[in-house]
Amino acid sequence: MTAERARITVFDTTLRDGEQSPGCSMNQQEKLRLAHQLDRLGVDVIEAGFPIASEGDFESVKAIASVVRRPIIAGLARACRPDIERAWEALKDAARPRLHVFLATSDIHLQYKLRITPDQCVEQAREAIRLAKLLCDDVEFSPEDATRTDPDFLCRVLGAVVEAGATTLNIPDTVGYTIPAEFGDLITTIRQRVKGIENITISAHCHNDLGMAVANALAAVAAGARQVECTINGIGERAGNASLEEIVMAMRVRPDQFAYETGVVGEQIFAASQMLSEITGVPVQPNKAITGRNAFAHEAGIHQDGVLKNPLTYEIMTPQSVGVPDSILVLGKHSGRHALGIRCEQLGYQFDRRALDDIYRRFVRLADKIKKVEDHHLLELIRDTHKPSGSATPLIEPLAPAKAAAVNAPSPVPEPAKPFPMGPQTNAFGVPLPVHGDSRHEQTQQEDYLWGV
Ligand code: KIV
Ligand code: ZN
Numbered sequence: 001m002t003a004e005r006a007r008i009t010v011f012d013t014t015l016r017d018g019e020q021s022p023g024c025s026m027n028q029q030e031k032l033r034l035a036h037q038l039d040r041l042g043v044d045v046i047e048a049g050f051p052i053a054s055e056g057d058f059e060s061v062k063a064i065a066s067v068v069r070r071p072i073i074a075g076l077a078r079a080c081r082p083d084i085e086r087a088w089e090a091l092k093d094a095a096r097p098r099l100h101v102f103l104a105t106s107d108i109h110l111q112y113k114l115r116i117t118p119d120q121c122v123e124q125a126r127e128a129i130r131l132a133k134l135l136c137d138d139v140e141f142s143p144e145d146a147t148r149t150d151p152d153f154l155c156r157v158l159g160a161v162v163e164a165g166a167t168t169l170n171i172p173d174t175v176g177y178t179i180p181a182e183f184g185d186l187i188t189t190i191r192q193r194v195k196g197i198e199n200i201t202i203s204a205h206c207h208n209d210l211g212m213a214v215a216n217a218l219a220a221v222a223a224g225a226r227q228v229e230c231t232i233n234g235i236g237e238r239a240g241n242a243s244l245e246e247i248v249m250a251m252r253v254r255p256d257q258f259a260y261e262t263g264v265v266g267e268q269i270f271a272a273s274q275m276l277s278e279i280t281g282v283p284v285q286p287n288k289a290i291t292g293r294n295a296f297a298h299e300a301g302i303h304q305d306g307v308l309k310n311p312l313t314y315e316i317m318t319p320q321s322v323g324v325p326d327s328i329l330v331l332g333k334h335s336g337r338h339a340l341g342i343r344c345e346q347l348g349y350q351f352d353r354r355a356l357d358d359i360y361r362r363f364v365r366l367a368d369k370i371k372k373v374e375d376h377h378l379l380e381l382i383r384d385t386h387k388p389s390g391s392a393t394p395l396i397e398p399l400a401p402a403k404a405a406a407v408n409a410p411s412p413v414p415e416p417a418k419p420f421p422m423g424p425q426t427n428a429f430g431v432p433l434p435v436h437g438d439s440r441h442e443q444t445q446q447e448d449y450l451w452g453v
Contacts, residue, residue, distance in 0.1 A: 009227040018231035065094035079103035079128035106145035133165035140168035176209025180219035187223035203227035213242035270323035301336025333367035
């Protein structure tokens with residue numbers, strides 16, 4: 001019998017907190033396009049903006065609320081009447097509106113930013129939630145800078161807003177200060193000490209200043225949070241927010257550690273990431289987990305050889321599971337003969353072992369100089385190596401067009417590595433090539449492994 005898996009609400013704030021990152025602002029049309037993609041991605045909540053911040057933000061939230069009907073649409077407001085009323089004005093036509101009200105609670109923020117006393121803070125939070133509740137059933141409260149707030153005071157504020165009608169308590173690590181065990185403990189404390197918490201959804205909102213946003217969000221979930229706030233590609237203020245794709249895929253790849261599920265459609269992740277990058281003009285960091293262009297790229301020979309034999313050797317999820325078309329074997333100086341041979345086949349050329357060795361030696365010299373060997377370089381190298389007077393071992397056979405097409409056709413199940421050569425062949429000059437497939441088969445696994453390097 002499989003154990004029941006808790007459902008985690010995915011609250012996407014790419015259009016609000018994400019948009020606050022330098023260079024990531026979007027106009028109304030762009031926000032709408034991305035909101036439709038977030039809908040296809042299956043997120044539960046889209047935080048569409050901060051309506052009081054600008055006319056443009058107000059119009060964007062209003063437009064998204066009127067056309068994106070499946071997810072909850074949230075709008076952000078400070079804990080004051082003008083903000084809450086403006087946010088409601090933008091949200092009121094949504095199929096499922098949510099008012100998200102925040103107020104800082106840490107001493108540093110109360111003293112230097114808001115200049116209010118702790119008692120005033122409690123009263124302001126309570127009044128704001130009462131007002132929000134008169135307008136909207138679904139009300140979320142965030143004590144900004146919660147992780148630097150005295151836990152006793154934090155529980156006091158949270159108790160007051162629960163009593164006033166909040167339905168979700170979001171715990172922000174606003175400055176990315178906490179660490180996983182500590183954040184988990186804070187969630188546990190809140191669950192133990194806040195009156196009425198049983199009927200409330202606890203949420204985690206983590207920033208990445210110490211690179212721990214995703215780990216902190218997952219620790220919060222392990223401690224009982226049932227909503228995570230996150231962004232595509234992890235964009236957001238300063239070092240960003242917890243990345244949606246990393247949280248979701250951690251849960252999918254390690255169900256033994258994270259017995260939770262989300263409504264996210266994995267196959268839509270890459271499209272969302274690419275769309276965001278295209279709209280903002282901000283490229284995804286190449287080594288970004290899940291969505292970076294190197295996330296499924298292999299250059300080292302040992303890795304390429306392993307992946308060609310069985311992708312499980314070096315990939316913990318399939319590229320297809322997150323919507324990436326395929327793994328990429330990058331041909332560079334670390335690549336091995338195995339990957340080079342496969343790429344030659346894809347380009348329509350088959351070589352026996354000796355011929356491939358010949359190409360390989362020249363390939364490594366070239367890769368040393370130019371770093372990444374593209375197809376046109378390889379074709380030139382093949383032609384040059386095997387021109388009638390140019391090679392010691394002119395053993396080359398361009399594949400017939402039909403065969404080349406078959407080699408190039410994407411295959412859903414990776415084929416097992418084939419020995420070289422693949423059958424009786426002739427070289428470019430019509431001379432039959434020696435058949436030594438059997439001796440190749442006799443090689444030990446260890447030799448085969450090293451040959452791929
Ligand atoms: O980081 C933060 O504290 C926020 C709140 C407004 C939720 O973004
Ligand atoms: Zn934030």
